[in-house]
Amino acid sequence: MSRPLKAAIIGAGGISQSHFDGYRAAGVEVVAISDVDAAALARRLGEWGLERGYTDNAQLFEAGGFDMVSIAAPTAVHHPATLAAAAAGVHVLVEKPLALDLTLADEMIEACKRAGVILMVNHQLRSSGPASKARELIQAGAIGRVTQVRLRQAHDWGGLLTVRPTFAKRSTSGGGTLLDNGTHLADLARFFGGRVDEVYARIATLKYDVEVEDTAHASLAYDDGALGVIETSWTATGWEEGFWVYGTEGALECTNRYGPSYLRHAFRASPGSNWDQTDVATYQFTGASAHVRHVMAFVQAVRGEAPVVCTGEDGREAVRLILTAYESAARNAPVKTASVTEGSAA
Ligand SMILES: NC(=O)c1ccc[n+]([C@@H]2O[C@H](COP(=O)([O-])OP(=O)(O)OC[C@H]3O[C@@H](n4cnc5c(N)ncnc54)[C@H](O)[C@@H]3O)[C@@H](O)[C@H]2O)c1
Numbered sequence: 001m002s003r004p005l006k007a008a009i010i011g012a013g014g015i016s017q018s019h020f021d022g023y024r025a026a027g028v029e030v031v032a033i034s035d036v037d038a039a040a041l042a043r044r045l046g047e048w049g050l051e052r053g054y055t056d057n058a059q060l061f062e063a064g065g066f067d068m069v070s071i072a073a074p075t076a077v078h079h080p081a082t083l084a085a086a087a088a089g090v091h092v093l094v095e096k097p098l099a100l101d102l103t104l105a106d107e108m109i110e111a112c113k114r115a116g117v118i119l120m121v122n123h124q125l126r127s128s129g130p131a132s133k134a135r136e137l138i139q140a141g142a143i144g145r146v147t148q149v150r151l152r153q154a155h156d157w158g159g160l161l162t163v164r165p166t167f168a169k170r171s172t173s174g175g176g177t178l179l180d181n182g183t184h185l186a187d188l189a190r191f192f193g194g195r196v197d198e199v200y201a202r203i204a205t206l207k208y209d210v211e212v213e214d215t216a217h218a219s220l221a222y223d224d225g226a227l228g229v230i231e232t233s234w235t236a237t238g239w240e241e242g243f244w245v246y247g248t249e250g251a252l253e254c255t256n257r258y259g260p261s262y263l264r265h266a267f268r269a270s271p272g273s274n275w276d277q278t279d280v281a282t283y284q285f286t287g288a289s290a291h292v293r294h295v296m297a298f299v300q301a302v303r304g305e306a307p308v309v310c311t312g313e314d315g316r317e318a319v320r321l322i323l324t325a326y327e328s329a330a331r332n333a334p335v336k337t338a339s340v341t342e343g344s345a346a
Helices: 016-026 038-048 057-063 075-087 102-115 129-139 182-193 290-302 312-331
Strands: 006-010 029-034 052-054 068-071 091-094 119-121 146-155 196-204 215-222 227-233 239-247 250-255 262-267 279-284
Touching (some): 006 057, 016 029, 029 038, 068 075, 075 091, 091 290, 102 119, 119 290, 129 182, 129 262, 129 279, 129 290, 146 215, 182 239, 182 312, 196 312, 215 312
Parallel strands (some): 006 068, 091 119, 146 227
Antiparallel strands (some): 215 227
16 A cells, blocks of 8 residues: 655645645645745644644745645745745645746746656646546547637626735736636646647726736637637626537537536537537536545646646646737737747736
8 A cells, every 4th residue: 555645735825725625535634834924824724733834935845744735825936835845855736827937937847857746737627527528528539620619717706896906916916817717718728729829819907996907808729720719807797617619520518607517518410400409418527626636636646646637838838828818918919829938927
């Protein structure tokens, strides 16, 4: 039987809970956490029943005693914490976006490679039941050649009249809905459709008093000629998250409007099927959330039982796609992804 694995978590804020839940589901003990905010640290130590807490990440790594770490602190912390983890020989699951700067992303990837540790990015939508099944169907040829990928995340902050200051200010957020919601979708765009050659984006600030955009879309042209679109918004009413992948032989659709974790596969096999009457296969996924599944997949990769679901390179490409979209919006012109080799969203 393999040795029991242990984990640490950097950052004790909102998203850290799903990392903790994921490790628990994977049978990995979380032994230590760190947060620069002593009150946030104390709260989580109490909630999770832990003894080892640090307000300094250097002390966390110095004390050691864990095989892997989740970096669930603000994005600016991802780079220094990943380098520290690599130096300590600890596997890394880092939150999205990997970094706001491609040079920093490269350094993170390189440091983990040199240290021989795994770097996985928390684009957890890849691990959701519908997305992983959709990818499996696409790869099996179930919808023929992919022609169009449409991705949407839209909300209105739960009806709030103002946006949280860290999201509203460019210096702390790096960008608005295109970055915050869009990096997940940029990752899915590649997960479903492959390499994106060119992006044409528009952004606008239409509802909230924020320094960043609250409404955005980006048109994608894939290497193989397929098209895609990313739609993100803080000016919706309610919450919609979904993807639609069309192919020459069928379509895959997933939106929370159908209910959580539901995938619809439309195809034409029966004779006499009509405009809106096609053959349909549906999949309903129960059990753990995408977040928990993603952490479990990370643990499987650390154990050497499965490949890394979302690599550092994947995380870097998602950032690059968003940087390309920002450049396109600024120039009001299509921009080749390959032309964006450096730069920062901040
Ligand atoms: N995968 C997702 O769907 C998802 C969802 C939300 C947030 N995120 C990402 O997770 C990260 C954290 O977001 P959050 O919503 O939990 O933010 P948060 O503000 O709720 O929590 C962040 C915590 O990190 C702490 N922190 C700040 N600097 C630190 C440092 N140097 N070392 C250790 N801790 C430090 C803060 O004190 C705070 O408690 C961000 O990168 C964000 O983009 C991802």
